[in-house]
Amino acid sequence: MNKRELVDALSERMSSNKKEAAEFVDAFLEVIQTSVAKGDKVAITGFGSFEKADRPARTARNPATGKTIQVPATSVPKFKAGADFKNLVAGKK
Structure with a gap:
């Protein structure tokens, strides 16, 4: 959808x-x-919660060349499904 x-x-x-x-x-x-x-957490009861997650800097590998690269620290959105949502998707409700 x-x-x-x-x-x-x-x-x-x-x-x-x-x-x-x-x-x-x-x-x-x-x-x-x-x-x-x-940086606030948004929680919707029964549906889930949205929050900001910080990813630390890390070393990664370019799959095309095999070279290592430095990936800078960043912030990303994170969603965690609530119990009612999980049960609906799993067919338990």
Whole structure:
């Protein structure tokens, strides 16, 4: 499912127009992204949590040439699924 399909599904489920559903999706994602970028954890009970994870600098290998390269430290978003979400995907619910 891509963003357009998500907007369509939400507009049908909420009996609203697609413009309102698109604005909701955009606002929802923006709040999560800015919060995580600031270092806050966003937890949605039953669904999961989003947080910022720091990756340390490391040495890696270029698979094409075999040369070692230095990869700088970076921050990445991390998602951990909640119990209800895991159970739904596993077919236990």
